[in-house]
Amino acid sequence: MLLTVDLQSSIPIYQQIRNQIVAQVAAGLVRPGEKLPTIRALANQLQVNLHTVNKAYQQLAQEGFIDLLGRRGAIIVQPSTKNLQQTKKSFQQAVTEAVAQGVSCSALQQLVIQTYQQLKAGKTV
Amino acid sequence: MLLTVDLQSSIPIYQQIRNQIVAQVAAGLVRPGEKLPTIRALANQLQVNLHTVNKAYQQLAQEGFIDLLGRRGAIIVQPSTKNLQQTKKSFQQAVTEAVAQGVSCSALQQLVIQTYQQLKAGKTV
Amino acid sequence: MLLTVDLQSSIPIYQQIRNQIVAQVAAGLVRPGEKLPTIRALANQLQVNLHTVNKAYQQLAQEGFIDLLGRRGAIIVQPSTKNLQQTKKSFQQAVTEAVAQGVSCSALQQLVIQTYQQLKAGKTV
Amino acid sequence: MLLTVDLQSSIPIYQQIRNQIVAQVAAGLVRPGEKLPTIRALANQLQVNLHTVNKAYQQLAQEGFIDLLGRRGAIIVQPSTKNLQQTKKSFQQAVTEAVAQGVSCSALQQLVIQTYQQLKAGKTV
DNA sequence: GTGGTCTAGACCACT
DNA sequence: GTGGTCTAGACCACT
Numbered sequence: 001m002l003l004t005v006d007l008q009s010s011i012p013i014y015q016q017i018r019n020q021i022v023a024q025v026a027a028g029l030v031r032p033g034e035k036l037p038t039i040r041a042l043a044n045q046l047q048v049n050l051h052t053v054n055k056a057y058q059q060l061a062q063e064g065f066i067d068l069l070g071r072r073g074a075i076i077v078q079p080s081t082k083n084l085q086q087t088k089k090s091f092q093q094a095v096t097e098a099v100a101q102g103v104s105c106s107a108l109q110q111l112v113i114q115t116y117q118q119l120k121a122g123k124t125v
Numbered sequence: 126m127l128l129t130v131d132l133q134s135s136i137p138i139y140q141q142i143r144n145q146i147v148a149q150v151a152a153g154l155v156r157p158g159e160k161l162p163t164i165r166a167l168a169n170q171l172q173v174n175l176h177t178v179n180k181a182y183q184q185l186a187q188e189g190f191i192d193l194l195g196r197r198g199a200i201i202v203q204p205s206t207k208n209l210q211q212t213k214k215s216f217q218q219a220v221t222e223a224v225a226q227g228v229s230c231s232a233l234q235q236l237v238i239q240t241y242q243q244l245k246a247g248k249t250v
Numbered sequence: 251m252l253l254t255v256d257l258q259s260s261i262p263i264y265q266q267i268r269n270q271i272v273a274q275v276a277a278g279l280v281r282p283g284e285k286l287p288t289i290r291a292l293a294n295q296l297q298v299n300l301h302t303v304n305k306a307y308q309q310l311a312q313e314g315f316i317d318l319l320g321r322r323g324a325i326i327v328q329p330s331t332k333n334l335q336q337t338k339k340s341f342q343q344a345v346t347e348a349v350a351q352g353v354s355c356s357a358l359q360q361l362v363i364q365t366y367q368q369l370k371a372g373k374t375v
Numbered sequence: 376m377l378l379t380v381d382l383q384s385s386i387p388i389y390q391q392i393r394n395q396i397v398a399q400v401a402a403g404l405v406r407p408g409e410k411l412p413t414i415r416a417l418a419n420q421l422q423v424n425l426h427t428v429n430k431a432y433q434q435l436a437q438e439g440f441i442d443l444l445g446r447r448g449a450i451i452v453q454p455s456t457k458n459l460q461q462t463k464k465s466f467q468q469a470v471t472e473a474v475a476q477g478v479s480c481s482a483l484q485q486l487v488i489q490t491y492q493q494l495k496a497g498k499t500v
Numbered sequence: 501g502t503g504g505t506c507t508a509g510a511c512c513a514c515t
Numbered sequence: 516g517t518g519g520t521c522t523a524g525a526c527c528a529c530t
Contacts, residue, residue, distance in 0.1 A: 010439060010457035019218065026224035065225070079226040087226045088236065093144065094219035095240040099151035100190070101204040101212045105241040109234055111213065115220040116230040137505060163517065174507050179518080187437065189260060196514060196517045207260035269468065276474035315475070329476040337476045338486065343394065344469035345490040349401035350440070351454040351462045355491040359484055361463065365470040366480040387520060413502065424522050429503080446502045446529060 001030065001037055005046050013048055017056035022065065025076060026119045032078040036066060126155065126162055130171050138173055142181035147190060150201060151244045157203045161191060251280065251287055255296050263298055267306035272315065275326060276369045282328045286316060376405065376412055380421050388423055392431035397440060400451060401494045407453045411441060 003020045005013050024030050036057070037045070043053045057074055060066045064083040066074045098108055128145045130138050149155050161182070162170070168178045182199055185191045189208045191199045223233055253270045255263050274280050286307070287295070293303040307324055310316045314333040316324045348358055378395045380388050399405050411417075414432060418425040432449055435441045439458045441449045473483055 007453075008456035010455040012442065012452075019221075022225045023221050026221045084226050084228070087223050087228065091219045091223050091228075091233070091236060092240045094216045095237055096144075096148050096151045096244060098212050098216050099241060099244055100147045101209050103209070103212070103216075105238065108216070108237045108241070111216060112220055112233045112237060113230065115217045116224060116233070119221060119224055139505085165517070175518095176508095177506065180505090182518095192262065193518085195519085198517085202262075203257075205260040206258035269471075272475045273471050276471045334476050334478070337473050337478065341469045341473050341478075341483070341486060342490045344466045345487055346394075346398050346401045346494060348462050348466050349491060349494055350397045351459050353459070353462065353466075355488065358466070358487045358491070361466060362470055362483045362487060363480065365467045366474060366483070369471060369474055389520085415502070425503095426523095427521065430520090432503095443503085445504085448502085 001042070003042070003046060005048060014052045014055035014059070017042075017046070017048075017053060018059050021056070021060060023119065025065065027122050028120070029122065030076055032076050034076050036074045036076065038073050126167070128167070128171060130173060139177050139180040139184070142167075142171070142173075142178060143184050146181070146185060148244065150190065152247050153245065154247060155201055157201045159201050161199045161201070163198055251292070253292070253296060255298060264302045264305035264309070267292075267296070267298075267303060268309050271306070271310060273369065275315065277372050278370070279372065280326055282326045284326050286324045286326065288323050376417070378417070378421060380423060389427050389430040389434070392417075392421070392423075392428060393434050396431070396435060398494065400440065402497050403495065404497060405451055407451045409451050411449045411451070413448055 001021075001024065003017060003024075005016050007013070009016065011019075021030075021036070030036070036042075039050060039053045039057060043050045046053070057066065057068065061068045061074070064077065064080060067077050068074050095108060099105075126146075126149065128142060128149075130141050132138070134141065136144075146155075146161070155161070161167075164175055164178045164182060168175045171178070182191065182193065186193045186199070189202065189205060192202045193199050220233060224230075228236075251271075251274065253267060253274075255266050257263070259266065261269075271280075271286070280286070286292075289300060289303045289307060293300045296303070307316065307318065311318045311324070314327065314330060317327050318324050345358060349355075376396075376399065378392060378399075380391050382388070384391065386394075396405075396411070405411070411432070412420070414425055414428045418428045421428070432441065432443065436443045436449070439452065439455060442452045443449050470483060474480075478486075
């Protein structure tokens with residue numbers, strides 16, 4: 001798993017890690033059933049604190065993206081119907097926010113396509 | 126301004142108020158430059174506490190949606206480029222989350238169109 | 251008086267106007283006793299709403315930078331001891347904020363000099 | 376953490392608390408990664424309402440000074456580049472305000488040094 | 501015990 | 516009458 005963290009960003013590091021793992025799933029680079037690196041391994045690889053990675057994993061688990069297996073690591077889970085509906089609601093909310101800022105329908109469509117293609121090309125956004 | 130709050134929802138009331146005002150802007154029911162109801166008026170209308178409405182207004186102001194004019198009320202502001210870029214980033218993040226949950230590109234496109242039309246028809250989502 | 255407004259900025263326009271007038275005073279381009287353009291003239295020049303300029307002038311007056319002469323315009327006032335002390339407090343607070351963010355003493359010194367020289371060269375910052 | 380509030384001051388109590396915590400960070404009395412007292416503990420210590428302290432913490436979090444960990448308290452965060460640039464802009468604005476009030480460049484320099492030393496000596500300003 | 505949320509009631513300065 | 520601020524007291528979910 002290839003992740004990078006930007007220590008200069010205003011986005012908290014644990015959030016960056018969480019977002020990039022989600023992006024990797026979106027890109028299909030990791031699939032349901034596959035294992036994530038152990039907290040210790042990822043912390044070591046990224047040169048960040050154990051707690052930082054732990055916080056990212058805890059959030060992903062709470063969101064239903066992964067299952068924590070205790071000492072044996074964590075695995076990506078199959079998306080559940082319940083999570084999917086929650087995700088759709090969030091997506092609709094994001095559409096609403098954008099429209100409120102004056103973004104047009106076609107601009108959103110383009111943004112969807114562009115983002116989708118970048119993800120599938122392995123570029124996390 | 127026609128808002129409703131669901132006291133049973135797990136979404137905090139102040140957040141519901143905030144979301145619905147954004148949706149009203151997205152629907153074009155209120156436009157930049159127009160005044161929002163006073164905190165007390167809206168609190169009275171929705172039968173919630175003044176502080177709950179105040180919290181929603183404070184958040185909207187901090188997000189750049191409205192301009193608090195002190196005792197003279199609050200007005201919807203013109204979207205700024207900076208906010209717009211932030212909004213696009215958030216939207217791309219929402220696309221990523223959805224794709225990670227297995228939603229297809231065409232499903233997202235449909236969801237964009239459907240949500241957009243509902244908004245323009247005055248249905249807050 | 252040469253002012254410019256950035257409609258794309260996330261800083262409210264009235265705030266930009268207010269800041270630039272302060273910067274003009276700092277640069278010595280306008281001096282105590284001198285008249286500011288009328289609200290109507292400035293609004294026309296900048297192609298913004300009367301109320302926007304009015305808000306900037308109201309704030310400047312309330313801060314003690316200018317005296318509103320009603321229909322006869324506004325003039326820059328001599329700095330008062332009371333305002334000066336308030337300004338020093340604000341400046342010390344700004345130093346504190348910067349130091350809290352890890353900015354060194356010498357970096358602040360340099361920033362003072364650099365900003366001062368830019369102002370005196372007529373470059374508003 | 377040693378804070379004091381002045382109930383007679385025109386500065387809101389929550390703002391005083393916020394400012395003093397920033398000053399403590401500036402003085403190096405609390406460092407990134409360290410925990411802040413719980414809201415209830417600080418409210419009790421200062422003999423103010425829990426909501427007043429909460430408002431200060433919320434503002435600090437929004438400004439990027441602290442990270443709210445939910446029920447596990449709040450910790451001081453590492454300054455980010457983005458926040459730093461914002462802070463520098465604010466500092467330059469403070470220089471401009473002072474120069475507009477007639478403060479000389481050397482007076483500002485002195486004020487920087489003096490404030491810096493007071494902070495490092497543990498005197499919040 | 502904790503933070504998050506909500507209500508109820510109060511006082512102030514400003515218009 | 517208004518927003519800003521503050522207090523007091525309450526319930527909830529989470530640990």
